[in-house]
Amino acid sequence: MAIDTSPLFQPLRLGEHMTLKNRIVMAPMTRNRSPDGVPGPDVAAYYRRRAENDVALIVTEGVAVAHPSAVGDAGLAEVAVPEMFGEAALDGWRRVVEEVHGAGGLVFPQLWHQGVMRREGSGRYPDAPSMRPSGLWGPPGRRTSSAEAYLADMSEPTRPMTDAEIADVIAAFAKSAAAAKSVGFDGIALHGAHGYLFDTFFWAETNRRDDHFGGDIVGRSRFATEVVRGIREAVGPELPIMFRFSQWKQQxxxxxxxxxxxxxxxxxxVLVDAGVxxxxxxxxxxxxPAFEGSDVSLAGWTRKLTGLPTMAVGSIGLEKDLYAQMRPDEGISASNLDRVMARFDRGEFxxxxxxxxxxxDPAWAVRAREGKPFEPYTLEALATLQ
Structure with missing residues (x-):
């Protein structure tokens, strides 16, 4: 039986200044295809193909903010993460924005600081120390996909971030958000999840601070709220701010x-009050399900508790989650649109x-609308910018 996906192709008003033509968003995914931090024409074409195939909003891969330890080796074979600072990188992003807009889409950059996940001495600025709220990567022996050699390198505690270092990172986010606005981005997304810098402030296991950046969840959220307020001051009231959060961590x-x-x-x-x-x-x-005793998802609880526009993400269109093993000769595919629509129709997101x-599949949104079969996700697809 055909699945009615037409509700996904209704517009959504976001604040006073933006309307999405439908509800399909390209979620941020690291592609590691920007040598020296500069997104090239291939990156611009990659995002354009999704926009011209009915994706309403592109959220780019994680983009390094203007801080020397923002990104480095976090278990990646190479580091070619784009940056949101420097003339060459901003020229590259300007081309990305022009291509996405030319195809009828909107685009936010996902500003990123890896924090504890960056391996010391790696990246384009190897002399910069990695930033850890309390000097802790995470508790040992937990369920993780990280390689043993990486875990061995990261397990030794370091010194906590100083107040001056925290202030520098906050300023770096504001600076890169202003740069993103200058090249024409339509909003700002922040990576606050998956064990990176924001998340290790949120998580009590990695935030043992006894100052105003630690303590209860309000204190542990202060770093994030100060970043959000700094960005709002830098970009003004019109650009929406999207914030990614998670319960799970890579640690x-x-x-x-x-x-x-x-x-x-x-x-x-507290994030909403700050301006998300x-x-x-x-x-x-x-x-x-997000909590025992209810089948409501995390997105469903988020929308219910905050009233804000909420995005659900996590293996949509696929039968295995991100960290499930995939053999080189197999693809992952599953039309779980029936489950997507069931949750969407009851107002969870x-x-x-x-x-x-x-x-x-750059044409995934078109295929969802027209009820056509999807292309499977494969290791070959991951290795290219098709």
């Missing part, structure tokens, strides 16, 4: 920042964040 797949809906409400409430406009609820499986499915 611990079973981690939780919020153990109950009440704790989640308190956590997200859209919440990106990142899970490995989009419709997994406003936006559908499509990740790996859009790497494999």
């Amino acid at each position: 611990d797949f079973d981690a939780r920042v919020a153990g109950t809906p009440a704790e989640l409400e308190r956590w997200l409430g 406009d859209i919440l990106d609820s990142s899970t490995r499986v989009f419709d997994a 406003d936006l559908v964040g499509v990740g790996r499915s859009l790497i494999a």
Whole structure:
């Protein structure tokens, strides 16, 4: 039986200044194809192909903010992450924006600081120390996909971030957000999930600070709220700010920042008060129940508790989550649109964040609308910018 996806192709008003033509969003995914931090014509063409195939909003791969330890080796074979500073990189992003706009889409950059995940001495600025809120990478022995050699390198505690270093990182986010506005981006996305810098402030296991950046969830959220306020001051009132958060961490797949809906409400409430406009609820499986005693997803609770436009993300269109093993000779594909529509129709989320499915198939949104078969996600697709 055909699945009615027409509700996904209704427009959505975001604030006073932006309307998305439909609910399909390209979720951010690291592609590592920007040598020296500069996105080239191939990156611009890659994003354009998704926009011209009915993706309403592109959220780019993670982009390094203007801080020397923003990105480096975080278990990647090479580091070719784009940057949001420097004339060459901004010229590259200007071309990306022009291509996406020319195809009828909107685009946000996902500003990123890897924090504890960056291996010391790596990246384009190897002399810069990596930033850790309390000097801790994460607790040992938890469920993770990280390689043993990487874990051995990262497990030794370091000194905590100083107040001056925290202030420098906050300023770096504001500077890069202003740069993004200058080249024409339509909004700002922040990577606050998956064990990177924001997330290690949120998580009590990695934030043991006893100053105003630690303590309860309000204190542990202060770094994030100061970044959001700094960005709002830098870009003005019109550009929406999207914030990605997660319970799980790369350090611990079973981690939780919020153990109950009440704790989640308190956590997200301070982000909303700071000026976040859209919440990106990142899970490995989009419709997994968030709390015992209810089948409501994390996105569903987020929308219910905050009232903000909310995006669901996590294996949409696929039968395996990101960290499931895939043999070189097999692809991953599954039309789980029936489950997507069931959650969407009952109001759990406003936006559908499509990740790996859009790497494999630039026309995924068109196929979803027309009821056509999808291309499988393969290792070959991952290795190219098709």
